[in-house]
Amino acid sequence: GVSVLVRDDGQLGPHIDLQGRLSNYSLEPPTNGTHGDGVVGILGGAGNLDPTKKGMATGTDLYAIDYINDFQDLTLPLHLTQGVTITNSSYSDGCNDGYTLSAQTVDQQIFEHPTLMHVFSGGNSNPLNCEYGAGGQWGNITGGHKMAKNVIAVANVYADATLAESSSRGPAYDGRLKPDITANGQGQGSLDPNNGYQTFGGTSAASPGIAGCLAQLTHAFRTINAVNDAPSPLLKATILNTANELGNLGPDFKFGWGLVNTWRALQLLEQHQWLEGNADQNGSIEHTIQIPAGVKEAKIMLYWAEPPAAENSAKALINDLDLTVADGNGTVSLPWKLDPTPNPTILDTPAGKGRDSLNNVEQVLIESPGTYTIRVNGTEVPLGPQHYYILWEFVKDEIKVTYPAGGEGLVPDEVERIQWDAYGNTGIFTLRYTTDGGATFSTIANVGGDQRMYDWTVPNTVSGKVYVSVSRDTKSDTSDFPSSIVRVPQNLQVTNVCPYSISLSWTELNDTLSYDAYLLGSKYMELKGTTNSNFITMPIQNGEEDHWLSVRASHPNGTAGRRANAIYRPGGIYNCSVSHDLAVRKLLSPVDDIIVSCGPSLVTISIRVKNEGQNLTSGGTAFYQLGNNPPVGEALPDIPVGGALDFSFQTLLTLDLNGNVLLKTWVVLSNDGATYNDTLSHTYTVVSEGVNQFFTENFEATPALPIGWRFENPDGLIGWQTTDSLFFPVVGPDDLIGRSIHVNFFQYGPAGFGNEDYLYMIPVDLAGFDSPALSFKVAHARFDDTYSDGMRVEVFSDCDLGATPVTVWQKNDPDLMTVPDSANYYYPGSGADWRGESADLTPFIGKKIIIRFVSINGYGNSLYLDDIGITGFEPVQAEFVAPDSVCRLDTVVFQATPSTSDAAYAWSFGTAAIPGLATGIGPHNVTYPIPGDKTVRLIVSNSLDTDTMTQAVTVLSPATANFTAVQNGFTVSFTNTSSNANTYLWDFGDGVTSTETNPTHTYAGQDFYVVNLFATNICRTHLKSLTLGLTQVNNLLESIGIRILPNPTSGDFTAELDSHIAGNVQLSLFDAAGRKLAAQETRVKHGITRVAFENLHLPKGLYQLNVQTDGKQATFSVVVQ
Missing domain, CATH: 2.60.40.10 (Immunoglobulins)
Structure with a gap:
């Protein structure tokens, strides 16, 4: 199955629609709220109770944790260990908050783990003004993390695809397209705790709809390609590129790329209409695509998952790729481009075409068949190479009936919404249905060509051969498989429950019908039998278990109606007489799950046996068995009807091992009518021999708490536990996320002030040790100086837990704390949070001991332990050699x-x-x-x-050479603008060289000289060349002062002439190769004259401006950057 994580308001359920598929990791109780239940029902509810309340992906394995906006929780560990590939967070995280740390985090998680995708609600903040600059109808996406580039933010529409008024709108803070896509969230029916249902809506409901679609596509991709995982960037791009157009043509800031269409997305994946590649800086990659005849629209999309930007970046995009598509004649089509100018009219204007430098997704629309060249340009790829996907969808003038698709159980007189997919908005659609497999059709309605749905009242008939047809002109489509029309059975009742059977009755619908009966299985309602009457008896495994039951009408001709809502029957025998039933109801002894001793021990086994039959029990036998040892059996006395007996075996159990052992107890009665209650088993941890060697326990193996270790919580409140129970990752002493032991003083509460909780180590045998010591690592933050927590370490000599222990180590705050005070719940974030501690055990050499860690609650902050062991002292040294x-x-x-x-x-x-x-x-x-x-x-x-x-x-970074040159006659001053270099070599083009940083060089006479600068660091040597055209100055500057403004320039500049003479002046602009690009003549007189060089569209580089008058001339460098 596909694993999906719901990050919401606490534990989900309980609800049978999540049966066998939900793992709650939340620390919040199920009563904390119902928002998460609404989310998970839309995403993956199975419809076990009410079959009309199925979610998008009923086969998903579901995980639940508390929402935390920084994503430093179990999200990534669940991805790595449990295979979670999709997360849903329907929580706000600010409003138009820019590229926050949480946005950076989720971008990084997806970039580094390319099968992971985060799906977010876009927000319900319209018409809130979140300071984008265009008023309350724009720029109110509620994030935060929703501003990230690699995630999906979802808009919300009604069932008829009308935008919900509250649905937040883009752009993102930097003008990028948000929301990404749209789904129907408004007016959804979803789950409520305790097997209830609720009406749920908003983008909180639209988001899990997209998460469910992605789960379906993940399953499809794995199946199609016979692989274990699906690349999340490809799946995201697939649903974006195949979305139904909503709002303005192309993408827009209300609907994103449109309304999700999972069927079209599936077709794209099945037909493998995608490819992948890599682009680097200034690179250009071409792909050829053939658009076949009959295609009305070809949608070609480029998408890439981006590296995370820096927190609070003004622009989130780092690697800027560009998509163009050229036809055989060289005509180039550009992608859609929205104008994010903060003006309401502009933001609501349909997208134009142009180069997009903001988004990591681009789409080109082609409307003619033929051979096309797709070009991907690496316009700016500082962190390359950048992996990308190209996808294409061919839209033809076709009709596809999407609901009913087949297999549905339709109910007479109920309203069903027929839905279909089609190209264009012209003409008239004719809707028809058949109940005889297509022999005859009846017209439902004629609707306009812009419609894609119609509410149909199901006719009052019975049939298993129902098809729906939609046609327009010569195009038509019929649902792929037959549906059924039949009423739903009513008045379901459980008539009796016996040990191995349960009976169900209902009101008969039609004497020609059969009925299929269902019981809730491990995950779903399972078919258990078919009958021609309105009563059925079904086999069960245990009459004492709870059961959910349902029934549907059926017929051998293929009719299969909708199941009735399931009914609940609590466990217990009902309306059924059991003659003889002897049951084991409790294992009375041993009581403790962990049995610790420093040698073999004898244990009494005691059980409670009850007569639950209708007659006296006589001749029964009780047994117990440890592991695979021979069973021990002893005779039971007679037990009257309803009587209970606490029975202790006379044969004691000998425990002389270390490990987990299964103790099985049972009774045997020859005529027992219900054997499922005859047996009780329990697994005990037994330690009868201490450890006699050095060891260190880091708690990373399975089980989390090793054999022989145990917690004791005397007050039944908060106590020691492993960090598996926490909803955030704990960084251990090794600077890696892992498992530790902790006690939560932060939430212990003043009622438990001063209370102690215990962690017991496995017994240790110190025989043969020279200088034993206890070592451990501790991490702890104090709340403040008002609250003081503590911990001590005690030793029980000779394994006598009844004796007074010896304290070998103790610290209280502030000595216990390893990091500064924290007013928030503390958890170690790095190895530096931990401190090593030790205690001398030499007084106990030769003895068998039990060591106990004692936490002392001061209502402060959390305390953590790790790397606990027995060792001898040996100093360590950290040393390595590396280049600087x-x-x-x-x-x-x-x-x-x-x-x-x-x-x-x-x-x-x-x-x-x-x-x-x-x-x-x-x-x-x-x-x-x-x-x-x-x-x-x-x-x-x-x-x-x-x-x-x-x-x-x-x-x-590699050295990059660059310089500028300023001429004064035949003397040229060079300014070195290189970067990252530490040595330089100049070749002035006349045989002279220099290693100065900014040299000045005088040439012998006028000529063209090629100047080379070699800039070097340890990474490389880089060359920059410049051609100088030198001419005699002839003292021009004595008559006219000349300035170039601005210099450097982006292209346009002005020559400012401060003249002391009157006359004509010629100005000529040359490029580095000596080609004349522009020339002007002006007349100067005493004072300042300005000559503008504009609209030349000069590329970046070095240019020469030659100024001449009355036989005198001078040349000046102009830098364009």
């Missing part, structure tokens, strides 16, 4: 100098390193895609010691 400067994208090898044999190595390679973290001594191959100063940190630790080494590494 490296080049961007070069591979750097890091390897630690070996330390102690039990040392652990945790690396952090600095910002944006790939990988960012690592463990182990190495070697580790690391690359840095982004230049700058990085800090590499190595933490080496064992159970009693930790050492850290850091080194600064500067990541350099």
